[in-house]
Amino acid sequence: MLNPISLAFKKAKKEKRPALLTYTVAGDSSKKQSLEILKAISNYADILEVGVPHNTPVADGGQIQTSSYRAIKNGIKMNDIFKIVKDFKTSKNSKPIILMGYYNMIFQYGENNFLKKCKRSGVNGLIVVDLPWPENKIFSKKCKKNSINFIQLLSPTTSNERLKSITKDSHDMIYYISMLSTTGGKLKVSPNKILANYNKIKKTNPKKNCVIGFGITEKTISNFKNTDGLVVGSQICKEITRCLNNRQNPVINVSKMVSKLRKKIS
């Protein structure tokens, strides 16, 4: 049987569009609200990435940092994040969940404990920003044993040799970082160049679902219709910040934004 993440890709493919992946930070701006946001956007998104906020991130741009600090300031803890996922998973119309964060949070929880908790709360995949290949070999095997997708990252600086080894060790999904940037950077590379790299990855292993992230927004998303999946993160975090500053309801506005994103690739 296919796992929920692969199923989500399959469904999108059937509808002849890329899967839409969103990224929001758990606990932003509160535990309750971040759950509400997840529930609202799951009407339009195919897979939901849930950010585990960390206070010394080495790859996040300003928008996601702002969301993360807000969540930490509001007291979010690792166990609250598992609770949010569990509550979301028991709601109707739930979607696959990928936790995305930094390794220290997993290390402090204990790898085995962390995976046990992931399984229990319904987490389907993990992206660990600062645990690259080959450092992640042991942990990714543990994930596989627990039926959790460990998602390998590739970037424009990844050599061909590394690309082959990493795709070989990857599970069902791969994440391609579109450009040299922290999250939320402006797309500074032409879509054609990004797609060329994307195709190179697909050629190496056509079976793996490859998503593109970094620099994907309402403005740029329609350039990438012929891909397996696209991740939008910073723009959503930015919208939450904007809503909070203008005393508007982030749940409604973010949901509108994700619905628009979905239309642009359908």
Next chain:
Amino acid sequence: MKLKKGIPVIDQGDKLGFWGGKFGGNFVPETLKKPIEDLEIQFNKLKNDKNFIRERDKYFKNWIGTPTRFIKLNNLTKHVGGAQIWSKVVSDANGGAHKIYNATVHCLLAKKSGKKMIIGDTGAGYAGKMLSMAAKKFGLKCKIFMGAKDIKRQQPNVKAMKKNGADVIPVYSGSQTLVDAVSECMRYWVANCDTTAMCVGSTVGPAIFVRICGWSTSQISRELKIQLINEFGAVPKKLKLYNCVGGGSSSFGFWNEFMDYDKKQVEFIGVEAGGPAKSKRHAAPLTYGSKIGILHGAAQYVNQDSDGQIEETESISAGLDYPGISPLHCFLKDTKRARYTAASDEEALKAYQIVTKYENLRPSLEPSHAFSVAIKEAKKFSKNTIVIINSCGDAYKDRGILEKKLGKKYVKSN
């Protein structure tokens, strides 16, 4: 866990860059794997290249000004009573602190790899000041990331950086100190690693940066060993080397050449920042038994909560105000080669007062931490014990803080 003899400590890490199997490593985003690997290849080649060493030594000698003085503190020795107290005055180095060695080596490497821009982090402002000096010397553009809180409290160094033509980028996230500056600098590198070289200001960060920095600051102990032999005819039978430890670059450099000596002969004492006497937010992860965690790409003892969020620290000395510690020092602690303790803000200030009262020496607040412990312990040692404190920074940058805490006369009289 064991320290090997005959192999430089910086080269004792395993394939993945871990010392003792668990400290250090490369916890970095995929994007940085390639630039880090490039730097590793370049450094591993050049550190054994005679021409490169000659070039480095030329700049160290003619530009940085080696060797820095090794002096006996006669009045302080008399006042304390006990061991002979000496100081290695590393603040003699061009720019006023040990950070110049690492900055120079990084600029040399950047130049050789064809990079046009170099970026760096800074806490007390020394790493930034030195990088801006070296960048200017080697014709590189320079950006320095500095916590907004540190910019306020270390103005003399900020002015120096700007004068050298560097962009000083204030960092407003988190505690607005060194920890956030390093994060922001690494983030900038993630986005610009194709054109830009990064210099990490201490023996922290991904393994290659720990190694380059340790290799560079080891100049201090190379000089000291020669100076000791000139002074005493041999490395003394009872030698104690005191050094403050923030990230750990000056202490590692001060000790490296003596690593293979028995600790009964050459003892290393690292002094961390205990923070204000009543505060729990110390910057002393080795002294107060912090847990291992990941910070800025490396596994190390680090102040953190049970979830793994890095905790804010508090210290009068911006240069020591860092929640983590070099993987090298974690390794030296667990192999029991070095001993670590802490001094509080108040103790450091007191030591500064004592040193400046008796000697014509002005250690900055960072080495004042080391002086505090050395003075306390020297009392108990025999006369043939040689105590050396690395005075790795000059108090000029601390004028504002010293004036506020101790009054004008302590600033003016020096």
